[in-house]
Amino acid sequence: MTSAVAVDLSVSIGALRLRNPILAASGTFGYGLEFSHLVDLNGLGGFVTKGLSPEPIEGAPAPRLCETPSGMLNAVGLQNVGVRAFVAEKLPALRKFDTAVIANVFGYTLDDYVEVIQVLEDNEGVRAYELNVSCPNVKKGGMQFGSDPGLVAEVVEAARKAAAKRPLWVKLSPLVTDIGLIARAAEGAGADALTVANTYPAMSVDVRTLKSRLGNQTGGLSGPAIKPITLRLVWEARKAVKIPILGLGGIETVEDVLEYLAIGASAVQVGTASFTDPEVSQRLVDGLEKAFFEAKLFTVNEIRDKFVAENG
Numbered sequence: 665m666t667s668a669v670a671v672d673l674s675v676s677i678g679a680l681r682l683r684n685p686i687l688a689a690s691g692t693f694g695y696g697l698e699f700s701h702l703v704d705l706n707g708l709g710g711f712v713t714k715g716l717s718p719e720p721i722e723g724a725p726a727p728r729l730c731e732t733p734s735g736m737l738n739a740v741g742l743q744n745v746g747v748r749a750f751v752a753e754k755l756p757a758l759r760k761f762d763t764a765v766i767a768n769v770f771g772y773t774l775d776d777y778v779e780v781i782q783v784l785e786d787n788e789g790v791r792a793y794e795l796n797v798s799c800p801n802v803k804k805g806g807m808q809f810g811s812d813p814g815l816v817a818e819v820v821e822a823a824r825k826a827a828a829k830r831p832l833w834v835k836l837s838p839l840v841t842d843i844g845l846i847a848r849a850a851e852g853a854g855a856d857a858l859t860v861a862n863t864y865p866a867m868s869v870d871v872r873t874l875k876s877r878l879g880n881q882t883g884g885l886s887g888p889a890i891k892p893i894t895l896r897l898v899w900e901a902r903k904a905v906k907i908p909i910l911g912l913g914g915i916e917t918v919e920d921v922l923e924y925l926a927i928g929a930s931a932v933q934v935g936t937a938s939f940t941d942p943e944v945s946q947r948l949v950d951g952l953e954k955a956f957f958e959a960k961l962f963t964v965n966e967i968r969d970k971f972v973a974e975n976g
């Protein structure tokens with residue numbers, strides 16, 4: 665018997681059924697099409713698009729990336745083609761694939777989030793929305809939407825009303841005092857799932873030039889360095905809400921995936937690892953199937969049940 669026959673890697677994120685729990689993360693997989701010659705998109709659980717805004721954004725000055733111990737910093741500045749160009753130029757090609765396309769949505773005002781969703785609602789080809797709430801709110805003096813439970817509730821409620829057709833995932837900021845509080849605010853306002861979490865604000869200086877290594881001065885830390893910190897956030901969020909959670913932060917290996925699934929993530933996303941190995945998401949799907957087969961686990965829920973039985 666081959667492992668493919670015995671192991672069922674499919675997962676439900678609310679009403680949305682995914683082929684397996686491995687998705688490529690926003691901002692690290694372009695609009696999916698850029699990776700289609702390297703990865704069988706149809707073999708993934710899905711992928712999340714680069715963040716989409718109402719108008720195109722050129723992004724932050726170079727340099728935009730730098731390496732750090734066990735990770736990297738990025739300050740891309742949410743560069744994207746804008747939602748209308750995404751619909752006109754990317755979505756028609758994406759419809760040819762049998763994979764879950766999740767549209768990552770961001771804005772600087774509530775109206776921005778609503779506008780992006782409204783444009784997408786009128787078009788086929790997107791399976792869910794992922795709201796990035798780690799964005800400065802221009803009406804509140806640049807305070808992040810995601811750091812205040814009241815603001816999170818406001819943006820999720822507004823998006824919920826606009827997103828009549830599709831599930832709404834909310835991608836939380838890790839820079840919060842109590843992730844449970846924010847998670848409950850998102851759930852209470854109508855989120856169907858949570859994505860935990862985004863990058864950590866951080867900085868790196870080149871002491872030879874005495875300049876920041878990023879054109880934007882500060883950036884977001886991602887990669888293996890953040891995995892243990894984000895893992896705890898997923899664990900805390902899991903205890904706070906009933907809706908499914910997608911975990912991401914520093915995933916590179918099958919063991920990393922299993923750690924997130926064990927503590928209660930229903931699925932995971934792979935970000936920075938795609939920069940060093942563009943085929944990593946595909947490799948993780950294959951490796952996960954093998955690992956489940958060898959451990960005599962036949963559904964994704966079984967690993968969580970075992971962890972809960974051991975640790976409560």
Ligand SMILES: Cc1cc2nc3c(=O)[nH]c(=O)nc-3n(C[C@H](O)[C@H](O)[C@H](O)COP(=O)(O)O)c2cc1C
Nearest residue numbers: 689690691715738796861862886887913914935936
């Ligand atoms: C270059 C880069 C661009 C990103 N752009 C976005 C984005 O547009 N929207 C978003 O929600 N997250 C964005 N992220 C965050 C990732 O989706 C992910 O949350 C983060 O990198 C942590 O996962 P990782 O350690 O696997 O990379 C970006 C990350 C990187 C490295």
